[in-house]
Amino acid sequence: MKIVAGVDWSDAAFAAVEQLGLLYQPADVTLVHGVDLGLFEYPIVAEAANLQGYDIFRKSMFEAGCESLDRAATMLPSDIPKPRQLCEFRKPARFLLDTATAMAADLIVVGTHDHSRVAELVLTSVSHRVLLHAMQPTLLVKGHAKPIRRVLVAIEGRDDGRQICEWLNRHPFRTSVEATVLTAVPMLPTPMPELSPIPPFESWSEELMAQAQASVRACAEALLPSRYSASSRVMKGEPAPVISETAKEFDLVVVGSHGREGLDRFLLGSVSHAIVHQVTCPVLVVRSGKPTPS
Numbered sequence: 001m002k003i004v005a006g007v008d009w010s011d012a013a014f015a016a017v018e019q020l021g022l023l024y025q026p027a028d029v030t031l032v033h034g035v036d037l038g039l040f041e042y043p044i045v046a047e048a049a050n051l052q053g054y055d056i057f058r059k060s061m062f063e064a065g066c067e068s069l070d071r072a073a074t075m076l077p078s079d080i081p082k083p084r085q086l087c088e089f090r091k092p093a094r095f096l097l098d099t100a101t102a103m104a105a106d107l108i109v110v111g112t113h114d115h116s117r118v119a120e121l122v123l124t125s126v127s128h129r130v131l132l133h134a135m136q137p138t139l140l141v142k143g144h145a146k147p148i149r150r151v152l153v154a155i156e157g158r159d160d161g162r163q164i165c166e167w168l169n170r171h172p173f174r175t176s177v178e179a180t181v182l183t184a185v186p187m188l189p190t191p192m193p194e195l196s197p198i199p200p201f202e203s204w205s206e207e208l209m210a211q212a213q214a215s216v217r218a219c220a221e222a223l224l225p226s227r228y229s230a231s232s233r234v235m236k237g238e239p240a241p242v243i244s245e246t247a248k249e250f251d252l253v254v255v256g257s258h259g260r261e262g263l264d265r266f267l268l269g270s271v272s273h274a275i276v277h278q279v280t281c282p283v284l285v286v287r288s289g290k291p292t293p294s
Contacts, residue, residue, distance in 0.1 A: 001026040001171050004100040004136075005109040006092060006126060007033045007072045009064070012111030018075040018145035019282060020109045023252075025174050029083035031072050032099050033065040034092035062087060093129035100136050106171055108138045112276070131276065131285065137167060141282045148173060148282075151228075152250040153181045153219065154243045156271070157211075160256045161219035164286045168254065172227040179228040180250070181219045183212050184235050184242035209234065239271045244278035254284045 003026045007013050017031065037058070069085040076083060088095060100108050112127035127140055153168070155161035161181065168179075185208055216232035223230045235242050247253045257272040276283050 002028040002105045003107045004030045004105040006096040007031050015145045016111035016141035017072040019141045021076045031069050031083050031085050033087045034090040034095035035065045093126045112140045137286045139284045148251045150250045151177045151179045151252045153254045158215040165222040167286050179230045181216045181232045184239040185212050240274035247279040257285045
């Protein structure tokens with residue numbers, strides 16, 4: 001398994017690298033730090049701003065980036081091969097995404113802060129850009145790193161569940177976990193009292209529940225029994241709130257993403273994006289469909 005992780009000097013970034021080591025035992029890890037000088041990337045701007053010691057400034061920023069990579073590398077367990085460390089003068093998100101593509105990475109790992117959706121649009125945080133544009137599955141880590149024992153696998157249907165389970169079987173966690181496969185069935189509008197009962201309505205509702213039950217059972221049964229102690233659950237309600245509330249009982253949430261394009265994803269919303277904002281535990285987003293152009 002190949003993993004590429006973004007590193008800066010934030011506690012969130014170091015927690016993400018530590019979480020990587022607790023979750024997986026990859027054969028190849030690349031730690032990436034993009035040195036973003038902002039407007040001072042260009043010497044002519046620095047001269048106009050009368051910034052003294054521009055070369056010393058650039059060197060100090062680069063050395064600080066290398067030091068962050070060295071510190072992050074010490075957070076990985078000794079049974080993981082020594083990580084590759086890349087530090088360049090690049091925009092952090094773009095550098096991370098390009099490296100993941102060049103390395104044919106199986107997973108991107110990045111730490112994230114609790115920004116609101118509006119703040120993300122304005123600040124264009126690294127984790128937000130990675131979530132929108134990555135081609136690879138992405139692990140977004142919040143808070144402190146911790147052992148993962150209980151995993152919530154949230155699926156939308158049979159096809160979505162199959163893709164997620166296939167990825168989880170190809171890339172199992174370091175230790176076996178309890179996995180609960182969950183799907184949420186939106187509540188159907190209740191017929192007017194004077195029109196009840198309506199047999200077609202009741203039949204349709206029962207059919208939706210039956211299909212949901214079949215989907216989660218199929219996904220749970222597809223997970224490798226040697227790596228996952230799997231169970232299934234169907235709940236009624238809108239997916240994002242239901243999954244986010246249920247996630248309070250778990251250490252990690254796994255959810256699919258279907259490649260809705262950038263601004264549409266923000267304006268129209270997506271289950272995976274909403275969950276990232278609402279839960280407090282790490283979220284593993286398994287990609288299906290095409291990435292958005294950056």
